[in-house]
Amino acid sequence: MTTTAETAATATVVGFDQVTKAYGDVRAVDGLTLALHPGETVALLGPNGAGKSTTLDLLLGLKHADSGTVSVFGTSPREAIVAGRVGAMLQSGGLMEEVTVAELVRLACDLHPRRYKAADVMARAGISQIADRKVNKLSGGQAQRVRFALATAGDSDLIVLDEPTTGMDVSARQAFWATMREQADQGRTVLFATHYLEEADAIADRVLVLHRGRLLADGTAAEIKAKAGARRISFDLEGVIDETALNGLPFLTAVDVSGQTVRIQSSDADATVHALYGLGVYPRNLEVAGLGLEQAFVAITEAEEAKQS
């Protein structure tokens, strides 16, 4: 009989419980606790060195935690991988060089406990036309597509992608994410680390922000933007712009003047705009909008840096 606790454990695709991994003095992952659930598409964001790759390596069993536990489908990462439940596309993974694309994809399919047909895998990754090319003759973007094919060689329940679209051109990226959406729509969990915040905004239904190995924010892209608090204000001014006066406006977090256009960020847009009118200037084309995910990410991580320094 399955107990309630066992049901809860299997409903958690990935579980990190107080996980720490250090390299010498550097705590790459620092007391990380999180749970991913079936069918979620999750973006893992963070500045360089935040611990994203280490987190993915821990959940793939490529590295071991110093303390805490990592579980995948309620088992160890290794057991989940051996069972064919996890497909991964890593940043650093070297590809076998002296084989053709088709040979490599066939090998990956043959090794997968729940394999797909190699021809289908290559078609999905958009590499059928380079099937006979040697792997060491591929461009950077083509090699990424081959890595993607290897990650989807079988019917895995969890797909882990470390900066998957680096080096891909715009149409390759669009095709890649369309395919990933299909995978997610079929109930798979997709976890991807990226520096392209617009991808996270467009694709992910949950965003994790890591900073110095710790989870700084966890929510939908809209929630992360709201957490950053600030708003963007833009307007045009006529004549000579008094930047010193603008810089004295209350609640500013950033100012940019370009020609006659002023763009500012404020943690209290109403008060800032009120004070702007108080300066005796008359802004035209005034717009107030929330932050994009990229600006929200910068605001959140910079605020954390300021707190720690």
Ligand SMILES: Nc1ncnc2c1ncn2[C@@H]1O[C@H](COP(=O)(O)OP(=O)(O)OP(=O)(O)O)[C@@H](O)[C@H]1O
């Ligand atoms: N094998 C290692 N030996 C020593 N330090 C390491 C090792 N791997 C990672 N680190 C350090 O651990 C921290 C986290 O690195 P990690 O690669 O996980 O970050 P990341 O968020 O993936 O960074 P990036 O966005 O630059 O890829 C960094 O300070 C890094 O220098």
